[in-house]
Each structure stands twice: as C-alpha cells, then as structure tokens.
C-alpha cells in the first residue's frame with residue numbers, strides 16, 4: 189500500500205505538516221496551494237525538505253474554476269494555469285488536481301467543457317504536467333464522478349485523467365459501483381475521507397466535518413474495493429477537511445490519520461483478498477475481565493464497594509492492590525502510585541488470543557502500555573488508549589490472575605456483571621478514540637447522540653462488541669468544560685435491593701432533584717408508590733418498547749464513580765434521558 193495525505197488534514201505551517209507526515213510513515217503528500225501560498229519557504233525549499241525526509245510530493249491542488257466558462261474567462265484560466273504549472277515544476281511534482289467549476293461556470297455544454305479541459309491539458313503537457321479532474325459534490329454543472337469521467341474521455345488526452353474523492357461520491361449517494369467501468373490507468377489520483385451522517389448542505393459538510401476512514405458512516409471498504417478492482421495502483425490518500433484536526437497536535441493527528449489507512453487497507457484485504465495488506469485480525473472481546481481503579485489512597489473506595497455489597501476477595505501477595513467482586517464484575521483497586529487521585533486506569537478484556545490482539549495494536553501504531561510486574565505474576569498484554577486508560581487482553585480464565593489475591597472471602601454467584609464502561613475525552617481526542625476502539629479493540633460504533641450538560645452539550649458515542657456484551661460509551665466533553673469523570677456500570681438482578689442495603693449501610697447516592705420525579709410521573713404514568721420508592725432512594729428510571737431500566741450513581745471519588753443498573757425485559761439503552769440529571773448533579777460547585 190502506498191499512502192499519501194493532503195496537507196489540509198493537519199494543523200501548523202507547511203513544514204510542520206511535512207515533518208509530521210514523514211514521521212507518521214506516509215509515503216507522499218498532496219500540497220494544498222493555500223498552504224504553499226502562506227509558507228515562507230520557496231517551492232524548491234519545500235521540495236528539498238520532502239526529498240530529505242523521503243516524502244514524495246504527489247500532487248499540487250486544487251486548481252479551481254477552470255472549465256465551462258466563456259472564451260474571455262477561459263483565456264484567463266490558461267494564464268492562471270501557466271503560473272501554477274511552473275509552481276508544480278518547481279515543487280517537483282507532475283500532477284495537479286483540477287476540481288470542477290463551482291463558481292464561474294456559465295456554459296453547460298459537455299462539448300465546450302471537454303474542449304476546454306483538452307486545451308488546458310495540452311498546455312499542461314508543454315510543462316510535463318498531468319491533470320486529475322475531480323467532480324466536486326457542489327460543482328455548478330459537473331458534480332458527479334461519472335460525468336467527470338465522460339468529460340475526460342471526450343477530451344481524450346494522455347495527460348488528463350480523473351481524481352476520485354470518496355466524499356464527493358458518497359455524500360451525494362452516487363453508486364460507486366460504476367467506478368469499475370473507469371480505466372484504472374485513467375484514475376490519476378484517489379482521495380479518501382469518511383464523514384458522519386449529517387443532514388446539511390454538502391459544501392459545509394465537506395469543509396468542516398470530514399473524518400478519517402473508520403470514524404464516520406461511509407462504506408469506504410466497498411468504495412475502495414471498487415477502485416482497486418478498476419485497476420487503480422496509485423496512492424491511497426487522505427483528504428480530510430475537519431475543524432478539529434486543523435487545531436489538534438500535528439504529529440498526533442498524522443499518526444492517527446496513518447492508522448486509519450492501515451485499518452481500511454486491512455478491511456479491504458479481508459473482503460477482497462489483497463492478502464499482502466493483512467495485519468492480525470481484530471480480537472473482538474467477549475467479556476470484561478476486570479476494571480482497575482488507581483489512586484494513592486483507595487480506602488474510601490473499599491468502603492463504598494462494601495456498602496454496595498461487593499465481596500472483598502483479598503490483597504495481592506506482592507503489591508498494594510486489592511480485588512473486589514460482585515458476581516463476575518471484578519474491580520481491582522491499585523494503590524501503587526502514591527501521587528494519583530482515584531481514577532479509572534485500566535480495563536481488562538477477555539479475548540481468544542491476546543498475542544494477536546497485541547500484534548494488531550502494534551501494526552496499527554497504538555502505544556503499548558507497560559506494567560510493573562514481578563516475576564511470577566500473570567502477565568497481560570496491554571495498550572494505552574488515547575485517553576491514557578490501559579487496555580489489557582486476557583485469553584486465560586480470570587482465575588489465572590485472581591489467584592494472586594489472598595486473604596479475602598469467596599465471591600457470590602449473583603449474576604452481576606460489568607454492564608458498560610464510560611470513558612470521557614476532551615473534544616480534540618474524540619475521533620481518535622472512536623478509531624482506536626474500532627480498529628484496535630474490535631468494537632463497533634453505534635449511532636451517536638447529544639446530551640445537554642450544565643457546561644455545554646456532551647456527545648456520546650457507544651462502542652460495543654458485535655454481541656453487545658462489551659459496551660464502552662465514549663463521552664465528548666464540550667471544549668470549555670473539564671472532562672467529566674469516567675465511570676463503570678455494574679448490572680445486577682435487583683438494583684432496588686442493592687440500593688436499599690447500601691443506603692442502610694450509610695451510602696449516599698448522587699442526589700436526584702424532586703422535580704425529576706414529578707416529570708417521571710408525568711412521562712410514564714407510573715404507580716405512585718413506585719415513584720415514591722425511586723425518589724426515596726435517588727433511583728433513576730427509563731422505559732422504552734423493549735423494557736425498563738433502573739439505575740443509580742455513587743458519589744464521585746476523585747475522577748471516577750460507579751453506577752448500578754438493572755435491565756428489565758430487553759432494554760438495551762443507557763438511560764440517556766437521565767444523563768442530563770446526572771451531569772447537572774455532578775457539576776462541581778462554583
């Protein structure tokens with residue numbers, strides 16, 4: 189696989205972008221004309237820098253509003269083009285992207301447009317330049333890749349081909365199957381971008397919301413499969429206009445971008461037998477093995493777990509680490525770091541093959557996590573997720589590591605399990621977290637939603653294993669708000685009983701306002717005694733066509749809290765209507 193990336197995907201000046209692309213392992217770069225215009229380095233200096241770093245300049249882009257114009261304007265097209273052809277020569281690239289006219293086109297006549305494209309190509313040929321004609325989704329007369337390809341065929345010049353951009357094709361709902369009818373050698377360039385499913389005008393959608401492959405809802409696997417079947421052998425290039433990536437750390441975003449291509453090429457190889465691109469297959473987790481909370485002093489957590497009815501299973505024989513369980517929900521309290529406030533620090537996932545899971549993570553450029561181990565301890569493979577949470581893979585029964593804990597009681601068989609693990613991200617790391625979860629962890633993205641919080645909207649994106657057993661909702665904090673605490677939710681068979689016993693042992697739950705219960709009674713026509721019981725225990729309630737959901741939250745310890753839930757019937761959600769109540773109640777006093 190030969191890879192490339194448009195300089196528009198990254199923040200910084202052009203030379204910063206070039207350094208970051210080379211460091212992330214891209215083979216080439218598309219230089220955006222606007223990035224070059226504002227750079228102090230000459231085209232020759234940019235070229236020399238790229239040569240020194242082993243980065244090919246694949247293309248200069250875009251050249252706009254060239255065709256479909258009257259003859260006076262076309263004369264000006266040729267004058268402008270001559271200048272840009274010289275610039276491309278100085279950069280040492282022979283390819284320029286010509287995007288379809290979105291502003292000045294007045295002539296809707298294929299014969300005229302093809303003749304003008306031909307003349308432009310002839311001028312390019314005098315400079316040793318090739319042109320890749322791309323249909324913008326919002327082009328005035330040309331906005332469909334099949335139309336652009338017809339014009340390229342009509343113009344019929346050896347140095348004129350087409351550029352396919354997944355955004356322009358998939359955003360318009362155009363069937364990508366006809367790509368296979370294009371002569372692969374005439375596809376001069378390929379640009380890939382994903383995007384969320386938004387209902388808005390295509391220009392704003394394209395300029396602000398494109399995503400790297402695997403982060404949105406476009407079917408890029410099918411798209412790329414068609415392009416490769418057409419015989420395209422050029423670079424897979426990313427062209428992602430996105431408000432967030434324009435601001436985030438250049439090197440980190442470049443590495444993240446590169447991971448998206450590894451993921452995509454692997455998916456295409458899996459479905460279309462391009463075996464050279466395979467990396468070890470994803471290990472879909474089949475259960476949560478454990479959740480780890482770290483902090484300098486976790487005695488309050490011990491007390492809280494006891495109040496919630498967890499069983500103390502013992503202390504680690506060598507480390508200040510303790511194990512508590514409720515059913516098969518295993519919580520590990522780790523006091524090895526003497527400087528930390530309590531936080532959710534690790535997640536253990538049960539997989540079939542932890543070596544393969546870790547080899548895949550490495551192939552995807554995810555940083556391995558290192559754990560202090562002592563000889564003899566069961567060693568788990570681990571990787572650091574973008575928010576720093578360590579993810580461990582275990583392909584052995586839990587007993588292989590729980591045996592290291594002694595001095596506690598036997599566990600219960602109540603059927604309680606980890607229901608979901610809620611991670612929160614600052615706004616700039618969110619898309620990276622989605623790609624990490626799909627590509628490295630083998631989880632699938634569900635539809636995202638937005639929840640109003642006191643400091644802004646919190647976006648929530650649930651990632652889950654194909655069988656729905658492992659669920660990881662990701663929360664995106666509003667830009668000016670602190671990242672909300674992470675939490676782990678445990679589901680049990682009788683949450684009201686758990687709440688009553690915990691309350692009797694003195695645990696105060698997150699306080700729910702009385703107004704919530706008035707609203708609840710209005711929404712659901714519930715039995716008054718039942719609502720009173722919920723109110724007395726600060727329990728939250730939700731119901732849909734599939735079943736019911738009852739849950740409560742513990743107070744926050746440092747940066748972590750627990751949620752206890754009960755699912756009745758086939759309720760499959762997370763109590764989303766109650767999330768604003770929680771966010772408001774957790775707001776730090778100001």
Ligand SMILES: O=C(O)c1ccc(O)c(O)c1
Pocket residue numbers: 249250285287322324353379394395427
């Ligand atoms: O938004 C644009 O104008 C624009 C420019 C060049 C491209 O390749 C593209 O896909 C979009």
Ligand SMILES: [Mg+2]
Pocket residue numbers: 322353379427
């Ligand atoms: Mg494009």
